[in-house]
Amino acid sequence: MTMKIKVILAAVVLVVFVVVGFVSFMDNKIEYATFNQAKNKKKTVEVKGVWVKDKDAKFDAATSTYSFFMKDDDMTEMKVVYDGAKPNNFDVADMIVAKGKVKDDVFYAKEILTKCPSKYEGKGEEVQKMYNQ
Amino acid sequence: MVGKILIYISFFASLISVAGFFLAHLGKDNFLKIGRTFFHITAIGFISAAVYLMYNILTHQFQFAYIWEQSSTDLQLPLLISTFWAGQEGSFMLWALFTAVIGIFLLNFVSKGDRLEPQAMAIYALVLSFLGVILILKSPFNYLWEAFPKEVDFGFRPPEGRGLNPLLQNFWMSIHPPTLFIGFAALTVPFAFAIGSLMKNEYDKWVQFSVPWILFSGGVLGLGIMMGGYWAYSILGWGGYWAWDPVENSSLIPWIINIAGLHTIIAQKKTGGYKKTNIVLNILAFLLVLYSTFLTRSGILGDSSVHSFVDPGAEVYLALILFISSFTLISVGMILFRYKSLRDLRTDNSKFLTKESFLFIGAIVLSLSALVVFVGTSLPIVSKSTVDISFYNNMNLPIAIVLMILIGLGLYIEWKQTETAKLLQNILLPGALSLIATIILFVIGMRDPVYILFGFVSLFAFFVNARFALRVIKTGKLNFGGMLAHIGIALFFLGIIGSGRYSDEVNLSLEQGIPQEAFGYKFTYEGITPFMDPNNARDTMFAFNVRLEKDNKEMVLRPVMFYSSFSDGIMKNPDIAYFSYKDLYISPMSLEEPSPFPKESIHNLKKGVTEKISGLEVEFVDFDFGNMQKGGKEMASGNYILGAILKVKDGQTEETINVRTQFVNGAPSPSPVTLQNNNNFYFYFLNMSVKGDEQGGTTATVSIVDPSKMSMGSQNESFVITAAIKPFISVLWSGIVILCFGFVFSIIRRRKELGIKFPDNPEPEKNKSVKTNKK
Numbered sequence: 001m002t003m004k005i006k007v008i009l010a011a012v013v014l015v016v017f018v019v020v021g022f023v024s025f026m027d028n029k030i031e032y033a034t035f036n037q038a039k040n041k042k043k044t045v046e047v048k049g050v051w052v053k054d055k056d057a058k059f060d061a062a063t064s065t066y067s068f069f070m071k072d073d074d075m076t077e078m079k080v081v082y083d084g085a086k087p088n089n090f091d092v093a094d095m096i097v098a099k100g101k102v103k104d105d106v107f108y109a110k111e112i113l114t115k116c117p118s119k120y121e122g123k124g125e126e127v128q129k130m131y132n133q
Numbered sequence: 134m135v136g137k138i139l140i141y142i143s144f145f146a147s148l149i150s151v152a153g154f155f156l157a158h159l160g161k162d163n164f165l166k167i168g169r170t171f172f173h174i175t176a177i178g179f180i181s182a183a184v185y186l187m188y189n190i191l192t193h194q195f196q197f198a199y200i201w202e203q204s205s206t207d208l209q210l211p212l213l214i215s216t217f218w219a220g221q222e223g224s225f226m227l228w229a230l231f232t233a234v235i236g237i238f239l240l241n242f243v244s245k246g247d248r249l250e251p252q253a254m255a256i257y258a259l260v261l262s263f264l265g266v267i268l269i270l271k272s273p274f275n276y277l278w279e280a281f282p283k284e285v286d287f288g289f290r291p292p293e294g295r296g297l298n299p300l301l302q303n304f305w306m307s308i309h310p311p312t313l314f315i316g317f318a319a320l321t322v323p324f325a326f327a328i329g330s331l332m333k334n335e336y337d338k339w340v341q342f343s344v345p346w347i348l349f350s351g352g353v354l355g356l357g358i359m360m361g362g363y364w365a366y367s368i369l370g371w372g373g374y375w376a377w378d379p380v381e382n383s384s385l386i387p388w389i390i391n392i393a394g395l396h397t398i399i400a401q402k403k404t405g406g407y408k409k410t411n412i413v414l415n416i417l418a419f420l421l422v423l424y425s426t427f428l429t430r431s432g433i434l435g436d437s438s439v440h441s442f443v444d445p446g447a448e449v450y451l452a453l454i455l456f457i458s459s460f461t462l463i464s465v466g467m468i469l470f471r472y473k474s475l476r477d478l479r480t481d482n483s484k485f486l487t488k489e490s491f492l493f494i495g496a497i498v499l500s501l502s503a504l505v506v507f508v509g510t511s512l513p514i515v516s517k518s519t520v521d522i523s524f525y526n527n528m529n530l531p532i533a534i535v536l537m538i539l540i541g542l543g544l545y546i547e548w549k550q551t552e553t554a555k556l557l558q559n560i561l562l563p564g565a566l567s568l569i570a571t572i573i574l575f576v577i578g579m580r581d582p583v584y585i586l587f588g589f590v591s592l593f594a595f596f597v598n599a600r601f602a603l604r605v606i607k608t609g610k611l612n613f614g615g616m617l618a619h620i621g622i623a624l625f626f627l628g629i630i631g632s633g634r635y636s637d638e639v640n641l642s643l644e645q646g647i648p649q650e651a652f653g654y655k656f657t658y659e660g661i662t663p664f665m666d667p668n669n670a671r672d673t674m675f676a677f678n679v680r681l682e683k684d685n686k687e688m689v690l691r692p693v694m695f696y697s698s699f700s701d702g703i704m705k706n707p708d709i710a711y712f713s714y715k716d717l718y719i720s721p722m723s724l725e726e727p728s729p730f731p732k733e734s735i736h737n738l739k740k741g742v743t744e745k746i747s748g749l750e751v752e753f754v755d756f757d758f759g760n761m762q763k764g765g766k767e768m769a770s771g772n773y774i775l776g777a778i779l780k781v782k783d784g785q786t787e788e789t790i791n792v793r794t795q796f797v798n799g800a801p802s803p804s805p806v807t808l809q810n811n812n813n814f815y816f817y818f819l820n821m822s823v824k825g826d827e828q829g830g831t832t833a834t835v836s837i838v839d840p841s842k843m844s845m846g847s848q849n850e851s852f853v854i855t856a857a858i859k860p861f862i863s864v865l866w867s868g869i870v871i872l873c874f875g876f877v878f879s880i881i882r883r884r885k886e887l888g889i890k891f892p893d894n895p896e897p898e899k900n901k902s903v904k905t906n907k908k
Contacts, residue, residue, distance in 0.1 A: 006485055017501060021528055025508065028524035032517040044521065054737060054822065054832060061725050061853050064640035085722035085853060089702040123202065123295075127277060128284040130291045 030099060035076040038102045046099050047072050047107065051090070059085055070096060070107070078102070082109040089114045136185050136274030143178030143229075144265030146171045147258050154255035158332060165251060172240055172254060175261050176233035183217075183230040186273055190217055196290040198280035199223060199273040205296035207670040215307040216297055218314070221430060221445055222273035227311060229264040231318035236261065239322055239346075242887065248342055252329030253322075256463075260321050263456045270448045299697045299704055302668045305364035309357060313384060316354025317422050320391060322346040324419030327412045331467040334474050336408040340401045345883045347398060347415070351391045352876030358384050359869045370692075370707040370720050373633075374865070377522040379434045382510040383425035386503050391418040393499035400492040403548055407493060408478045414496065416464045421503075423457040434513055486551040491543045495536065502532045526633075530583065533626055537590035540619045541597045560593075563600060567592035584634050588627065595623035611882040618875025621868045628865020632716075638857035642725070643679065645849040651856055654717070655682040658852040661724075662691070671698050677721055677852050681710065692721040692854065715860045722853040730817065734838035737822075738777070740831040747814065750782035753833045756821060757791045772797055776818045777833040783811050792818040792835060805840070815840045 033045040049072040051057070057068035066082045080098055090096075093114035100109035153168030186199075190213060195201040203223065204216040218227045236257055243250040278287050297306075323346055326339045361381060362374035375381060394414030397407040428434055431450050445453075468475065484490065505528040509520040545551070545559045571579075571589040579588055602616040639651050643658035650656070657680040663673050676691040690708040697704045710717040736746060738753035745751075759774030776793030786809075794803040794817070805815035820834040 017531075021505065021508075024524055024527050025520065028521040028527075029512070030519045030521055046519065054830075056737075059723050059725065059853070061642035061723075061851055064642070064722065064853060064855070084855075086703075088704070089700060092701045124281050124284050126295065127201075127281045127291075130293075131285045131289055 034072045034074045035078045035102065035107065036074065038107065039105075042101070044099060044101055044110070046097055048095060048097050049073065050094070051096055052077060057086075070098065078105065078107050080107045080109050082112050084112075087112045087114050134274075136182050136189075137269075137272060139178050139182035139185065140265060140268045140272065140274070143175045143182065143233075144262060144269060146174035146178060147262040147265055150175055150258040151255050151262060154251045154258060157251035158255060168251065168254060168258070169240060169244065172236065172258055175258060175265075176237050179229045179233040179261070179264075182268075182274075183226055186223070186226055187214070187217055190214070193294070194290070195292070195294050196276050196288075197273070198275045198277050201277060201291055201294045203294070203297060205294040208297060208302075209668055211304070211307040212297060212302055212668055215301070215310075218310045219297055219301060219306075220273075221449075222268075222271050224310065224314070224430075225264065225267050225271060226273050227314045228318060229261065229268060231311075231315050232261055232264060232321055235315075235318050235322065239325075242342075247338065249326060249329035249333060249335075249339060252332040253325040255332075256325040256328045257321060260325075260460075263452075263459070267449065267452050267456070270452050271445060296671070296699055299669055299672070299699055300369065302666075303364070303368050305360060305368065309360040309364055312353060312357035312360060314357075316350055316357050316384075316388075317426075319346070319350030319353055320387060320419050320422050322350065323391070323394065323415040327415040328464065328467055330412060331471050334471055336412065336475075336478060337405070340398050340411065342886050343415075344395070344398060344402070345880055345887050347391065347395045348876055348880050348883065350418075351388065351395055352873065352880070354384065354388045354391065355876070356873055358388060359873075363866070367709060368706060370705055374862075377506075377509070377525045379510050379513075380429050382506050382525075383428045386506050386510070387418045387421035387425060389499050389503040389506070390414055390421055393496035393503070394418060396492045396499075397496045400489040404489045406479065406489060409475055410493070410496065412468070412475075414500070416468075420457070420461055420464060421507075423453075423460060427453045427457050428510065428514075484550060486546055486553065486556070488543065488546050488548045491539050491546050495539045495543075498532055498535050498539070502529055505529060505532075530587065534587050534590055537587070537594040537623060537626060540622065541590060541594035544597050544601050544616070560597070563593055563596035566596045578635065579630070581634060584630050588630050591623045591626040591630070595620055595627070598623065611878060614875050614877070614879030614882055616875070617878055618872050621870070621872025621875055624864050624868030624871060626868075628861050628863075628868055631861025632859040632865055636857055636859045638718075638855055640722070640853065640855050642851050642853045644851045647849075648682075652717070652858050653683055656680070656854075656856065657682070659689075672696060677724070679708075679719060679852070679854065681717070690717075690719050692719050694721050694724070711863065713863060715858055716862045718857040718859055720855045720857075722855060725851040725853060727850060730819070730836040730838055734836045735819065735834060736837060737832045737834050738779075740833075743780075746837050748783075749814070749837070751837070752780040753835075754778040754780050754789070756833065757793055759793060775821060777821075777835060779816065779835070781808060781816075783808055786810060790816065792816045794818040803836075813839060 030044050030046055033041065033047055035047060035049075038045045038047055047070070049070045052069040052071050055069040057066070059066045064084065066084060066086045068080055068082075069077055070080045071077045080100075082098070082100075090112075095115040097113040097115065098107060098109040099111040099113075100107055102108075150168050150171035153164045153166075153171060155168075156164035157168055189197055190200055190204055193200070193204065193206050195204075199220060199222045200216070203219040204213065208216065217223045239257060240250075240254060242248065243253055277289055277291070278285050323343055326343045326346070330336050330339045358381070361384075365376065366374040391414075394411060394417075397410045397414060401407045401411055430445060431453050432445060506525060509524055513519050541563070542556070542560065545556050567589055570592045571585060574588055575585060579585060598616040598619040602613045602620065605613040605616065637652070641649055641651055641656055643649055643656055645658050645660060648655045648657040659678040659680055662676045662678060664676060666672075666674050672695050674693050674695040676693050679690045679692070681688050681690060688710060690710055692708040693704075693706040695704055696702075705721045707718055707720040709719070736744065736751075738744060738751065740753050740755065743750050743752040755778050757776035757778050759776060761773055761775075773796050774793055775796060776791055778789060778791055780787065780789050782788075788808055790806050790808065792806045794801045796802075801819060803817040803819060805817055807815060815836075815838050817836040817838070818833065819836055822832045822834070
């Protein structure tokens with residue numbers, strides 16, 4: 001009897017946990033998207049792209065946001081407003097991943113990851129330079 | 134050559150050792166000696182290789198590609214030592230080193246008595262074989278001319294190395310990675326015992342001597358993980374101690390499983406139940422270490438982590454896959470092979486209100502937590518997406534609450550049977566204390582209902598364990614390690630409630646000399662102090678002095694920003710004011726230099742394109758290189774004149790003007806140019822940019838401005854910071870320290886199980902093991 005109750009109880013708790021977990025998981029899943037896809041989504045997404053360097057990029061001290069233009073894999077450009085200062089390694093990054101949402105054709109990013117160029121090729125050049133000296 | 138030969142010797146010796154131990158397991162006793170001898174050769178080989186690598190690092194042998202990549206002559210000794218593990222090759226070497234060292238102790242231990250020697254050591258040596266394969270493929274002993282055959286010739290030895298990433302130039306770099314790797318290496322031991330038990334088809338004996346090993350691996354790995362958290366918090370300026378980053382998560386998952394297994398194995402020791410659970414959990418912990426290594430070393434998570442990953446190359450990728458799949462296959466295979474005997478083991482049907490069932494539920498709940506982290510961390514591999522960190526937080530919150538209830542009630546629950554009435558009577562006092570403390574926390578601001586519950590059960594766990602620990606200490610006995618660890622975890626959770634749920638942050642733009650209020654403090658930015666960090670000889674660092682004032686008390690915090698030549702970017706380090714009940718955390722964001730030119734007056738003009746600006750038609754014709762020689766060598770010196778030739782159409786009149794700017798040490802001091810017939814506009818040349826058409830082409834940055842709208846030098850520079858209040862974070866750190874002491878005392882208490890009192894009669898025991906194997 002107690003055994004049965006125990007098993008049922010455990011099963012109920014587990015099922016509840018799994019269901020809640022699944023709902024929470026779907027809620028918090030952040031998918032990769034392009035800017036155009038992001039426009040039609042209300043959820044937070046991740047957009048990969050490159051910084052458009054010739055367009056105005058600046059930090060606004062009043063709102064503590066850094067704004068710049070980014071071009072995604074589909075070559076769509078969009079203004080990105082990042083909640084923070086210019087991210088580390090921003091100038092040398094060859095790829096940027098911005099996490100956030102689109103509102104009125106502006107991408108509001110909560111988080112930005114910068115991916116630096118593969119150091120391997122650079123190393124070869126460095127070695128050669130040192131060797132030639 | 135020496136290093137590579139040592140690795141090869143270790144690798145082949147480990148294979149012979151595996152074979153020797155395995156044959157001994159099959160009953161061929163005389164092979165045991167071969168297994169032991171070659172195990173020692175394996176271990177000594179790896180240790181020698183590591184010593185050889187360290188020697189070459191200390192003597193700056195930059196002809197080795199790895200040492201050239203990671204090290205340099207300007208590093209101080211602790212950091213120079215830590216370049217050993219700054220890259221992948223060295224990390225694997227370090228892992229192999231610790232696995233070898235622990236292996237020597239393990240062999241010494243298991244060879245004294247009936248302790249699964251042939252079985253466990255065969256598995257253990259096999260792990261070393263795989264580490265050998267990886268070190269052969271990813272050798273730290275490659276010469277530069279082997280790594281870069283096209284670029285350099287045989288025998289080239291550069292005078293200087295590339296140096297250590299400034300992010301890693303820190304005290305924690307010399308201690309955090311080795312601690313983690315000792316933990317990883319130590320987790321091999323319970324795994325070897327578990328697989329060994331399956332091989333021997335004997336599931337009782339190993340629990341008698343494996344608890345101290347499990348405690349050691351869990352304690353050290355936990356310490357390593359938490360050091361990483363402190364590093365992130367205090368130096369790296371991630372703002373918090375835990376970001377649910379894949380790298381952090383991947384070492385957390387095996388730790389949680391290890392802790393789960395620790396609890397059920399204690400239950401098995403007392404009651405004889407949970408045999409299958411213990412086998413599975415201890416196997417899983419090690420497989421998850423391999424999985425963690427795969428996640429963090431294969432480059433597969435490259436897009437989803439703040440840690441940078443290096444693609445190790447296809448060979449190592451395959452070796453890692455082979456490593457993890459081989460041991461998974463061995464584990465699953467052994468469990469299937471012993472399926473019948475495992476099925477016939479006693480299924481536990483203890484009552485609910487017993488210590489053993491509490492330990493089991495605790496292990497299940499911990500495993501669920503590990504599952505949550507596992508799913509979230511693995512998601513980027515199976516789909517093009519990640520999870521938000523709120524997933525981890527929301528899912529682990531109920532788990533933490535249940536854990537606290539179990540930890541609190543657990544001490545009043547007896548083995549085998551508990552009287553409910555007595556239990557209720559016992560929990561009255563700690564329950565009342567927790568209630569009072571919770572009310573106090575409510576009054577000072579804890580209002581979120583879920584967190585009130587979390588706070589209450591954490592306080593309950595704390596009071597119960599503290600009460601019991603005091604009782605034990607009074608008797609002079611040592612068995613309060615577990616209680617101490619649980620006190621630590623309860624404090625840790627209370628610290629999380631304060632610093633996680635009730636932290637507050639604000640962005641401040643502090644104009645120099647002008648105070649601003651936040652959190653009841655007056656913040657004043659007082660300028661920059663340049664300094665040199667002895668750990669980083671290459672870059673000048675800048676401390677940004679921020680004076681904090683409150684109630685006539687004052688202090689200066691000095692967050693740091695500097696340009697790192699190594700990473701070609703700005704590095705930022707926070708500064709923290711530590712108080713007993715809260716931390717005040719300042720992260721630098723940027724320094725805003727005042728510009729006299731209004732933003733809307735600045736234009737990037739493309740060469741040959743006419744633009745309409747404030748009623749003028751402006752075309753950027755070409756750069757004006759002033760008095761520069763061909764090739765522009767003057768630009769390297771930083772002192773030169775540069776400008777733009779602009780064709781400006783004002784109504785009907787067209788005019789060509791040369792707008793020049795004098796650069797002194799690379800800094801422009803622009804001077805205005807006006808049109809002949811129109812003084813309403815000043816033209817300034819600010820910058821040039823020459824790029825391919827896709828990146829914007831050739832452009833000149835100019836300011837075309839109404840002079841009355843310019844603000845000349847009236848403004849000071851502004852230092853922009855994020856200031857955060859983190860309540861009770863000191864409780865969190867003290868919880869961690871107490872947790873670690875809990876592990877230490879538990880190991881001391883269980884030292885007898887490590888062989889001091891264990892019957893020491895190897896010969897007859899060995900024969901017995903042979904008999905069981907013939908089944």
